Amino acid sequence: MNENSANSYDLHQAQQLLNLLIPRPGTAAKEKPVQLDTPNYLSLSAGNISQHVRKADTREVVAEVTAREEPELVLQKFDSWEACITWCMSATRAEAAFAVDSQGFVIASRGRIPSQGFEGAGAELICSIEQLERIAPDAGKILCIDMDFDKRRIVGFVASSENTSLYVVGLVAPEPLRIEAKQKITQQILDNLPNLD
Amino acid sequence: MANVISVVSSKGGTGKTTVALNLAVALAEKGDKTLLVDIDPLGAIGLSLARSDTEWAGLAEYIMQKMPVEDTIIKTKLASLAILPRGRLDPLDIALYEDVLHSSRTLQDIIAAVENKYQYIIIDTPSGLGMITRAALSVGNFVLLPLQAEALSLRSISQTLRVIAHVREVDNPKLQLLGILATMVQLHQDSSFDILKTVWTSLSGVLETYIPRADVFALASGKGLPIAFLGGEYPPEALRFELLATEIKKIIQELGGVTGETDERKQRELI
Numbered sequence: 001m002n003e004n005s006a007n008s009y010d011l012h013q014a015q016q017l018l019n020l021l022i023p024r025p026g027t028a029a030k031e032k033p034v035q036l037d038t039p040n041y042l043s044l045s046a047g048n049i050s051q052h053v054r055k056a057d058t059r060e061v062v063a064e065v066t067a068r069e070e071p072e073l074v075l076q077k078f079d080s081w082e083a084c085i086t087w088c089m090s091a092t093r094a095e096a097a098f099a100v101d102s103q104g105f106v107i108a109s110r111g112r113i114p115s116q117g118f119e120g121a122g123a124e125l126i127c128s129i130e131q132l133e134r135i136a137p138d139a140g141k142i143l144c145i146d147m148d149f150d151k152r153r154i155v156g157f158v159a160s161s162e163n164t165s166l167y168v169v170g171l172v173a174p175e176p177l178r179i180e181a182k183q184k185i186t187q188q189i190l191d192n193l194p195n196l197d
Numbered sequence: 198m199a200n201v202i203s204v205v206s207s208k209g210g211t212g213k214t215t216v217a218l219n220l221a222v223a224l225a226e227k228g229d230k231t232l233l234v235d236i237d238p239l240g241a242i243g244l245s246l247a248r249s250d251t252e253w254a255g256l257a258e259y260i261m262q263k264m265p266v267e268d269t270i271i272k273t274k275l276a277s278l279a280i281l282p283r284g285r286l287d288p289l290d291i292a293l294y295e296d297v298l299h300s301s302r303t304l305q306d307i308i309a310a311v312e313n314k315y316q317y318i319i320i321d322t323p324s325g326l327g328m329i330t331r332a333a334l335s336v337g338n339f340v341l342l343p344l345q346a347e348a349l350s351l352r353s354i355s356q357t358l359r360v361i362a363h364v365r366e367v368d369n370p371k372l373q374l375l376g377i378l379a380t381m382v383q384l385h386q387d388s389s390f391d392i393l394k395t396v397w398t399s400l401s402g403v404l405e406t407y408i409p410r411a412d413v414f415a416l417a418s419g420k421g422l423p424i425a426f427l428g429g430e431y432p433p434e435a436l437r438f439e440l441l442a443t444e445i446k447k448i449i450q451e452l453g454g455v456t457g458e459t460d461e462r463k464q465r466e467l468i
Contacts (some may be wrong), residue, residue, distance in 0.1 A: 009351055011399040017358035021365070021374040022402040095300070115335065115369050151367065180259050 078192045081108035085169060088157070090183060092174035095152075100126060102166040111172070118170065125156050125168050142184045157182070159189040167193070198230070199312040200454045201338040202319050202445070203341070204373065210323035211345040212380040214241040215414055219323035220341075222423040223442035225278035229316040229456075232270065233280045234307070236298060236333060237323040238291040240283035247421020250285070257284030259307070260297055264432075266310045277317075281307070296391060299328035304336045312386040313344070326360045334364040338454060341375045341445070345388045346382045347372065351396065373452050375445055379407035406441040409434065 078084040084098035096111030096118075104123030129142050129163050145156040154175045160166035169189055177185075204217045215235070221233040239248045253271060258264045271280045286294055298301060322333045334340060340361055340448065342442040344350050354377070379396060383389040391409075396403055400463035413432045416426040425435040450456050 009395055009399070011351075011354075011395070014355040014358055015400055017355065018361050018374075018400055018402045020362055021358065022376070040391075113302055114367075115371075184287075 021134060034061075047164045076188060076192075077195065079195055081196055082197060084108075084189060087188075088169055088172075089170055091185065092155075092171055092177060092181075094171040094174035096172040098122060099135050100168050100170070100172045102126065102160075107167075120155070121170060122168070125170060129156075129158055129166075129168065143186050146177075146182075154181065155182075157186050157189055159186065159193055161190060161193060164194075167196075198455060199308075199318045199335040200339060200449050200456070201308060201312070202317065202339045202341055203322055203330075204319065204332040204341050204343065205322050205326075205330050205334065205357060205361070206324060206343050206350075207326050207353050207360075208345065208350050211324075211343045211350055212408065213343055214245055214321050215418075216341070216343050216380065216408065216441075217319050217380060218242060218245055219423050219425070219438040220441055220445070221278060221317070221319045221437040222275065222425055223435075224317050224319075224446075225275050226425065226439070227442060227446075228277055228447075230277050230278070230314065231317040231319065232315045233278065234318060234320045235281065235283045236304070236329055237283065237321055238286060238288075238294055238329070239323060240286065241320055241323075242280065243282050243420070245418060248282075250283075253282040253284065255282035255284030256303075256307075257286040257294065259284070260294070260303060262344060267305050270311070281311075284438045291380045295328045297397070298332045304332050308336050314371065326356060331360070331364060331368075334361060335368045337369070338371055339373050339375045339449065339452075341378060343378045343380045343408075344411075346379050346396075348388075351392055354400075373446050374402060375452075376402045376404040376406050377443070381410040382407045383410050404441070406444050408437055408441070413460060437464055 024061065033192050051094065076087055081099045085099055088094065089111055090098045096109070096113055098109040098113075098118040098121070100118070100122030101107055104119075104126040106118050106122050109118050125145070132145070133142055139153065140154065141160070142158050144158065147154045147156075155171045155174055155177070157169045157171070158166065167189070201399050202220075204213045204220075206213055207350070217233060221231050221235075224276050225231040233242060235383075236256060244424060250441050254264055255269045259266050266281075269281055269284065271282060281467055312318065320333045320337060322330045342354070342357055344354060358374075361372065361374060377396070377400065379393055381389075388405060393407070411432075411434050413424055413427065417427055420427065423435075425438065427435075431467055446456050
C-alpha cells in the first residue's frame with residue numbers, strides 16, 4: 001500500500017507559533033523558551049518589489065514610474081495639514097503619515113497608524129533633529145531624515161522658515177525617494193506653510 | 198471595556214460566519230451584552246440572516262459619513278444582542294472599502310465608540326489574510342481560529358498563525374489567541390476523524406468544544422436564523438455553541454479579560 005500520505009501534515013511550524021501565541025499551562029511554551037524556525041517565505045515588502053521591478057528594468061517600467069511621479073509632484077496648494085500629509089502619502093506611496101509641531105505634538109495623522117500612535121515618534125523626531133544638527137553645525141539645517149529600520153522605513157521632512165515654526169512631516173514605509181523628489185516634497189511643504197501654520 | 202474577538206481564517210468555507218453568528222447568540226443568551234460586527238465585504242452576516250445586501254445600513258454608511266456609528270447598530274429581538282452590519286456596499290467598491298478599513302482608524306473609532314456598551318464584540322472577517330483581516334486583528338483583544346476538519350484547512354493553519362503572531366508583534370501587543378475551533382467535524386468519517394486526531398495530538402490550543410457538520414446549519418441558513426432560534430426540538434448543535442461560549446468566557450477570564458462575573462456562590466445546605 002502506498003504510504004505517501006502518512007506524513008502529509010507538517011505542523012511543526014504551527015505548533016511553534018502556538019507555543020508563542022498560547023503561553024498557557026499545559027503548552028510547551030512553559031517548558032522551554034520559544035525559538036521560531038525561519039520559514040522559507042518570500043518577502044514581498046514594498047522595498048523588495050520596487051527594487052526587483054527596477055532591476056528587471058525595462059524602459060516601459062521606468063517610463064511608468066516617471067509618469068506616475070512627475071504629475072504628483074507638481075505644485076499643489078493645501079489648506080490643511082490633513083491635505084498635506086495625504087498628498088505626501090500619495091506621492092511616496094507611504095503606509096502612513098503624520099505631522100508634528102516644534103513641541104513634538106502630533107497635529108495630523110493618516111493611514112495605517114500603529115497602535116501606540118505617533119506621539120512618541122513625533123517627539124523623538126523633534127529631539128533628534130536638534131541633536132543631529134550638532135553633528136555638522138556649519139552644514140546648515142536638516143531638511144530630511146531617512147531611517148531604515150529592520151522592519152520598516154521612516155522618513156521625516158523638516159519644514160521651517162524664518163517666519164514660521166518648525167514642523168516635521170513623517171512618512172512610514174514610503175517608496176525609496178531620489179534626492180530631487182525629497183527636495184520637491186520639502187519645498188512643497190514649505191511653500192504651503194503659510195496656509196497651514 | 199469589551200472583549201473584542203475577531204473570528205479569522207486564511208481558508209474560505211471554514212464556518213467563520215456561522216461561528217461568529219451562533220457564538221454571538223450564545224453569549225447574548227447567557228445575558229452578556231454582545232455586538233456582532235460584520236466587516237466581511239460580502240456582508241455574510243446579513244446574508245446568513247436572509248437579508249438583502251441593500252437592506253441594512255451599516256459600516257459602509259458610517260465610512261461615507263452618512264450615519265453616526267450608533268445609528269448603524271441594529272437591535273435584535275434578543276435583548277442582549279445587537280448587530281453592526283456591513284451596510285449597502287456596492288460590490289464594485291470593495292477594493293476601496295478594504296483600503297479604507299486597512300489604512301484608516303475606522304475600526305478603532307467604531308470599537309472606541311461602542312466598547313463601553315458591550316461585554317463582547319464579535320468581528321466576522323472575510324476569508325483570507327488580507328487587509329481587512331489584518332485590520333480586525335489590529336483592533337481586537339482576542340482571536341478565534343475556526344479550523345475546518347479537512348486536509349487543506351489543516352495544511353494552511355500555519356499561515357493564519359503566522360499572521361496573528363506578526364500582528365501581535367508589530368501592531369497589537371494585546372492580541373491573544375483564544376484557540377483553534379474545529380468545525381464541520383464528522384467523527385464517523387475516517388478522513389475527518391483523522392484530521393481531528395492529528396489536530397488533537399499535534400497542536401496545542403485546540404478548544405475542547407468542536408462544531409460538528411450537521412444539516413441543521415443548512416436549515417437555519419435557509420430560514421435566515423441562528424440555529425438556537427429554529428423551532429422544534431432544541432438542536433444539540435445549539436448546545437455546542439452554549440458550551441463554546443462557556444469555554445471562551447473561561448479562557449478570557451484566565452487570560453485576564455473582563456467577563457464581569459466570578460461565579461461565586463453561597464454555601465447551601467442540602468438536608
